[in-house]
Amino acid sequence: MRALLSTYGSRGDVEPLVALAMRLRELGAEVRVCAPPDEDFAQRLADVDVPLVPVGPSARALTLAAPQPSGLPERAARLIAGQFDAMPAAAEGCDVLVATGMVPAAAGALSVAEKLGIPSVSVTFQQITLPSPHRAPLAYPGRPFPPDVTDNRVLWDMDAESIDVLFAEALNTNRASAGLPPVKDVRDYVIGDRPWLATDPVLDPWQGMPDIDVVQTGSWILPDERPLPDELTAFLDAGEPPVFVGFGSMPMRGSEDVAQVCVEAIRAHGRRAVMARGWADLGLIDDLDDCFVVGEVNHQALFGRTAAVVHHGGQGTTTTATRSGAPQVVVPQAADQPYWAGRVADLGIGVAHAGPTPTVESLSAALDNALAPGTRTRAAAVAGEIRTDGAMTAARLLVDLVGTVGVVG
Template identity: 60%
Template sequence: MRVVLSSYGSRGDVEPLAALALALRQSGAEVRLVAPGDQEFADRLAGIGVEMVPVRYSVRVLAAGPRPNSPEDMAERVAALAKAQYAAVAEAAEGADTLLATGLFPAVTGARTAAEKQGLRYAYVTFFPGMLPSPHHPPYPLPGRPLPEDVSDNRTLWDLDVDSVNAVFGAGLSALRTEVGLPPVPSVRHYAMGGRPLLAADPVLGPWQRPAELDVVQTGAWFVPDERPLPADVEAFLRAGEPPVYVGFGSMGMQGSTEPARAAIEAVRAHGRRVLVSRGWADLGLIDDRDDCMAVGEANHQRLFPRVAAVVHHGGAGTTTTAARAGVPQVIVPQIVDQPYWAGRVAELGIGAAHDGPVPTFDSLSAALATALAPETAAAARTVAPTVRADGAERTAKLLLDGFGEPA
């Protein structure tokens, strides 16, 4: 069996598919992974032996560039991204049987259009419950389409969301489909998600609540087993004193790098702890040359997190779940989309603190760290850790090999 996995987004959108690719390959399938052509993805996937087909549309450039300021600009960007993903998936899909897609919505629709054109089975996956229609939560507002203030019923809001998704993404997708000889679709959202999406989130950390509009299959989160040793300088820093607090915001820009880093370092120091700062896409750095603080680049979180006192991060699904598996308290400083959800879940489970707002200050982080570093929080984190499933990718691989999916 040949499977194509398609994603477009940050590391958190690509890494889970790498885990699924490895699980599928171990089960005898042939796998190709379509991902942004940025060098970091190419290096990561080459390092674990996953065949990658690059999307010729840099996600770093997209993230750093200006936002569309008109419906016409948005339609042009949607069409460009959908077309780029379509081309990469079409290249990867020769001789394939099944496509699984995730990532930014325009990329998902481009991927499914390629699957439709080539007659592949199709499945959609998301990594947190809030992306899927449900009476238990509202949809996320789309650019230029705020949720109406006079409507509070979630079912009604999801019904309105169909029109919002069509308004934001419909013209761009229609342009691609016209170009490849396919008719427009009545609902972009339903086309992207299908009728039976996968939810690759841990049932304890991100439970799916029924009833809901869709027949959702929750698999558990997907992890690449990572045995890479830590860099020698990081290992030396860890051995030189008490466990530090890790601070890293992944692909989030954090509205500049100097002030968030300063606020975080000073807040951690105020609690008498050392600091390990991850540079990330924001290129966070040190604020002085004191030996209680170190900046680090790429590092194996599965090895690192069990050796720190707490993890301060942006709240991506992967980082949240990795920290939970490690049994370490968390402080989540949420920025966008799923991150407020994970911040709320960490607080509800008592395994960390949800920072108040997206901009960290000395006072706000100090307060959140007081919660995260409390003995009862550490105890709760240790209790939750063994309940987090580690077999999500393997379970999903079996589903796909058994024919899961629907006609594209």
């Protein structure tokens, strides 16, 4: 069996595909991944010997550019065209396509699979992209929902309209060039008849429309066997567990002094700090020996040795921190991150910071709760309930799907 895994997004969109690719290979499949051409994504895939087909512009450059909402259709058109340009060759000889990431990119990938007659699966790493009467959709930049509309079903109808306004013209132009009929509802096309939800059912219990047949596989995370750097291990061994701070692929706009804020709040609790540089480019604020800065590092090994984890609330980081049993402070920046912050708070395993810009006072107050003994006790209890078989579950489902449609790999 040959599988093509496609995404466009941040590290949090690429890393789950690494996990799925590895599990598929264990089952004897050949796998390639379509993803943005960023150096860190390419290196991550090279480390596990999975071929990368670069698609579209750099995800980091797109994120850091802070483009205006009015330019969203144009950027989406580039992403869609990139899928139509690169995917046909990448999909050659493949038996199944897995599409995830940003809506326009996923729509383009699914269209290529449709053109080539390849079975496809649409996957999301957060249920907030799936219609539900239990919550409102996220508003797209420049297209806020009317403040007087509170019916979630009406808001989801508006969400579908927004997606069509933003993405339908570019999608259907490319589809027409490929000899495909137009799509009338882009969101429904991307979701499909049976979308997969690659999240943990304890951390993220599915609540949606009864007519959406969602397959929840569990989160796609591999065991990370990489040792921690010797210098980091020495730092950890030299004192009490530190507080970890890292914001992943978030540039932390409006928080130019975020490293200073975090270190001061952590020091106020008599704790040391480990900071991940990330796209926010965190660094040391002075020459004291109570702080350590890391780059790419094994979060699974590190989080288990921390007093708390301060992060942005990406699905992967939230799941890894939850599995580690470390209390969390989630400082959500955008997209699904407020949702994950809320889940952490609802489960009693940490704190949802109010707003994207921490101050010394607000972060210190959040750490008061996160570092309380009861929070650690609850975090340890929930950690034992988190599934570890999500990627293998998904891999087996894909193998079954290919067998069901009669394709021989």
